[in-house]
Amino acid sequence: MSFVEYSELIQEGDVVIIFLGHESMMPVKVQSGAQTQTRYGVIRHSSDLIGQRFGSKVTCSKGGWVYVLHPTPELWTVNLPHRTQILYTTDIANITLMLELKPGSVVCESGTGSGSLSHAILRTIAPTGHLHTVEFHAQRSEKAMEEFKEHKVSHLVTVRNQDVCKEGFGVTGVADAVFLDIPSPWEAVPHAKRAMKHKGGRLCSFSPCIEQVQRTCEALSDHGFEEICTLEVLLRVHDVRSVTLSLPDFGPEEGSTDSTQKEEVPNTGIASVVCKTATPPREMAGHTGYLTFATKPRD
Amino acid sequence: MAECVEDSDAESRISYGDYIVLKRGDVFKSVQVENKKKVIFEKQWFFLDNAVGQLYGTIFEIVAGGSLRVKMVKRAGSSLNNDDSKEAGQDNRHIMDDGRSQKLTRDDIETLKEQGLMGQEIVQQLIDNSTTFKDKTEFAQQKYIKKKKKKYESDITFLKPSTRLLSMMYHGREPGKICHLRYDTLAQMLTLGNIHASSKIIVFETCAGLVLGSVMERMGGYGSVIQVYPGGGPTRAGMESFGFPSSFHETLHDFPMCKVNALLAGTLDLSEKDTDSRTDVSRDGQLDSSRETSGVFQEGTTEPQRMEVSIDPEEEMKRAEREKLRQQRAEEKKVKMEERRKKLTSASALLQGQDADGLVIASRFHPCPVLMGLLKFVAPSRPFVVYCQYREPLIECYTKLREQGGTINLRLTDSWLRHYQVLPNRTHPLLLMSGGGGYLLSGTTVAKSVTQQKSEEPAAKRLKLDMSTPSCESST
Numbered sequence: 001m002s003f004v005e006y007s008e009l010i011q012e013g014d015v016v017i018i019f020l021g022h023e024s025m026m027p028v029k030v031q032s033g034a035q036t037q038t039r040y041g042v043i044r045h046s047s048d049l050i051g052q053r054f055g056s057k058v059t060c061s062k063g064g065w066v067y068v069l070h071p072t073p074e075l076w077t078v079n080l081p082h083r084t085q086i087l088y089t090t091d092i093a094n095i096t097l098m099l100e101l102k103p104g105s106v107v108c109e110s111g112t113g114s115g116s117l118s119h120a121i122l123r124t125i126a127p128t129g130h131l132h133t134v135e136f137h138a139q140r141s142e143k144a145m146e147e148f149k150e151h152k153v154s155h156l157v158t159v160r161n162q163d164v165c166k167e168g169f170g171v172t173g174v175a176d177a178v179f180l181d182i183p184s185p186w187e188a189v190p191h192a193k194r195a196m197k198h199k200g201g202r203l204c205s206f207s208p209c210i211e212q213v214q215r216t217c218e219a220l221s222d223h224g225f226e227e228i229c230t231l232e233v234l235l236r237v238h239d240v241r242s243v244t245l246s247l248p249d250f251g252p253e254e255g256s257t258d259s260t261q262k263e264e265v266p267n268t269g270i271a272s273v274v275c276k277t278a279t280p281p282r283e284m285a286g287h288t289g290y291l292t293f294a295t296k297p298r299d
Numbered sequence: 300m301a302e303c304v305e306d307s308d309a310e311s312r313i314s315y316g317d318y319i320v321l322k323r324g325d326v327f328k329s330v331q332v333e334n335k336k337k338v339i340f341e342k343q344w345f346f347l348d349n350a351v352g353q354l355y356g357t358i359f360e361i362v363a364g365g366s367l368r369v370k371m372v373k374r375a376g377s378s379l380n381n382d383d384s385k386e387a388g389q390d391n392r393h394i395m396d397d398g399r400s401q402k403l404t405r406d407d408i409e410t411l412k413e414q415g416l417m418g419q420e421i422v423q424q425l426i427d428n429s430t431t432f433k434d435k436t437e438f439a440q441q442k443y444i445k446k447k448k449k450k451y452e453s454d455i456t457f458l459k460p461s462t463r464l465l466s467m468m469y470h471g472r473e474p475g476k477i478c479h480l481r482y483d484t485l486a487q488m489l490t491l492g493n494i495h496a497s498s499k500i501i502v503f504e505t506c507a508g509l510v511l512g513s514v515m516e517r518m519g520g521y522g523s524v525i526q527v528y529p530g531g532g533p534t535r536a537g538m539e540s541f542g543f544p545s546s547f548h549e550t551l552h553d554f555p556m557c558k559v560n561a562l563l564a565g566t567l568d569l570s571e572k573d574t575d576s577r578t579d580v581s582r583d584g585q586l587d588s589s590r591e592t593s594g595v596f597q598e599g600t601t602e603p604q605r606m607e608v609s610i611d612p613e614e615e616m617k618r619a620e621r622e623k624l625r626q627q628r629a630e631e632k633k634v635k636m637e638e639r640r641k642k643l644t645s646a647s648a649l650l651q652g653q654d655a656d657g658l659v660i661a662s663r664f665h666p667c668p669v670l671m672g673l674l675k676f677v678a679p680s681r682p683f684v685v686y687c688q689y690r691e692p693l694i695e696c697y698t699k700l701r702e703q704g705g706t707i708n709l710r711l712t713d714s715w716l717r718h719y720q721v722l723p724n725r726t727h728p729l730l731l732m733s734g735g736g737g738y739l740l741s742g743t744t745v746a747k748s749v750t751q752q753k754s755e756e757p758a759a760k761r762l763k764l765d766m767s768t769p770s771c772e773s774s775t
Contacts, residue, residue, distance in 0.1 A: 055679025070680040093490035103496040103519025217721040230719040238711040
């Protein structure tokens with residue numbers, strides 16, 4: 001197992017995602033001899049996981065069953081331990097497309113945070129790209145490096161513990177794309193420019209507040225960035241279900257003179273129609289952040 | 300890291316045969332650079348030849364005779380943009396809309412253009428001849444300039460194609476061709492499908508090849524893509540526009556939808572030649588027959604000639620040449636057929652294992668049968684994603700999958716996209732936004748148990764037999 005390449009069977013040391021039911025999952029590190037408690041009972045790693053095919057059904061000690069899934073950056077995003085606010089898949093998808101990431105891209109990112117975006121970037125730029133990720137919080141950067149090792153992607157990433165606004169990304173002229181998710185992105189814009197390739201590249205800044213966007217756009221324009229564009233994407237989930245709609249009773253119709261039908265007992269309100277539909281959730285994420293994109297032209 | 304610092308400029312230069320994207324404002328067009336090719340873009344026509352040898356990202360302007368000239372780059376705003384504001388009004392109380400504020404007439408502007416004035420100079424003329432410009436507020440003045448610049452400046456940027464540019468281009472120009480798939484929805488598909496290098500992805504699309512191309516871009520020439528196609532042959536114009544290196548094309552395989560059942564039943568016959576011609580009837584059948592008839596026709600006309608002047612060595616040679624050509628053609632056809640057979644064999648071999656790493660569907664077909672048919676080729680614990688312009692067909696897919704089992708994490712979604720104008724003291728959402736970008740159904744495959752599960756919720760109370768051995772086989 002690796003976050004950048006699928007494998008068929010579960011092996012010792014793998015990270016697997018245990019699917020417990022709708023919207024309920026947990027990540028587990030596979031170690032022979034180890035056990036994992038779930039609400040359906042115990043999963044014994046040696047007998048229940050190792051050697052099994054990803055996607056198989058595993059019966060727990062209490063008789064309930066779960067599925068074991070191959071990790072993907074998207075599953076990781078909804079299962080990772082939060083050390084910070086994280087970016088979710090909808091934003092990540094747009095960041096990846098708009099930054100034009102692909103295998104071989106060199107990317108600079110700050111901050112690393114909980115590594116939600118980092119994993120998605122690594123997946124896309126593997127096997128020949130590289131991620132330089134900068135995190136000013138020492139413990140967070142250490143933890144991130146540990147995770148990258150566990151997920152077998154550490155050869156694709158360099159984690160630096162420094163302040164991007166003061167010290168930059170630690171590289172010059174190498175990046176195809178830069179991503180900023182920091183409180184004052186405008187301070188990092190000159191560093192971002194320096195990190196980018198001579199022939200140019202793409203930049204993205206994620207900010208929850210419009211005031212941050214305002215200042216960032218000004219800084220980008222001052223530093224010669226082009227195609228500056230701010231957008232916002234929201235995901236709407238549609239809950240598929242059958243709904244029952246009762247039909248109103250207007251009483252007997254005037255035209256139908258058939259007396260036998262008139263004898264029918266007044267409708268007791270059972271008449272209804274079942275219809276398959278999809279409804280929006282009562283509440284949804286209404287704002288994550290503004291995504292500002294820009295192009296650095298050739299020097 | 301030293302080698303990274305040196306950008307290879309050779310690769311960044313435009314050459315004949317390259318696929319490029321033209322950009323003017325928010326409008327894009329994809330073209331292939333060819334000798335003396337006339338391109339019409341944004342009501343202007345020009346030849347691409349002068350762009351050859353120039354760097355990608357270069358801005359050109361069109362000069363007389365439709366030739367391109369590299370525009371002198373003036374960074375950080377032109378003189379028009381500079382806020383050395385001379386005169387500006389406070390508000391619009393004195394602005395009268397009498398249609399007489401511009402003293403230049405349409406004809407005057409045309410004359411200026413004929414005199415060879417460039418866009419910026421025309422805009423300056425327009426400002427000088429506007430009676431109300433001075434009374435406009437500073438913001439209004441900037442807006443006026445921006446609007447006029449857009450109209451009169453003919454700058455065109457030449458860019459390297461990418462999923463971003465092509466998906467925005469198709470969405471802006473020909474949304475009907477890509478089933479109204481919006482670029483942010485395509486972004487979701489590529490991410491939810493976990494498209495990455497060294498995997499085996501099945502693509503079924505009728506989006507002009509855009510989805511296929513974007514999947515291939517994300518795979519970077521590693522792994523394999525199997526395009527399952529409806530009808531006579533795969534559509535790939537959008538994919539060609541990416542201008543992938545030939546190594547990428549070697550990772551691309553195709554398989555006709557009409558042979559999926561045969562493949563699943565194990566009755567797909569690869570040895571016989573007629574299996575090829577059967578699928579090609581709709582596409583190549585006509586072509587072949589027309590070629591044949593033209594051959595017959597040719598023969599017919601040459602016959603009397605041959606009788607008369609058969610002694611003419613020149614004519615004799617010509618005839619022999621024709622004969623050779625015909626033979627060559629037949630040979631080529633044979634080789635082509637053989638090649639096609641080989642390709643079909645390799646594609647079916649890739650599918651046969653039923654161990655694909657992902658499935659991406661975006662078509663004008665009803666997604667339900669497509670999904671049910673192709674999901675059988677996907678390994679357990681792999682993502683799949685289905686796009687449909689409409690919601691109801693995906694509701695049907697969702698219901699069917701829940702009944703059938705073998706998938707979890709099903710989600711029916713759409714996304715909402717809004718662009719912003721960001722300017723000092725004038726930041727707000729754009730007045731227009733896209734009304735919808737289509738719907739997605741995504742999920743993950745799992746091993747299918749023999750006993751059908753009604754619910755994906757694990758039932759703790761009921762004691763289940765250990766069904767850990769996968770049983771993907773579900774003969775219908």
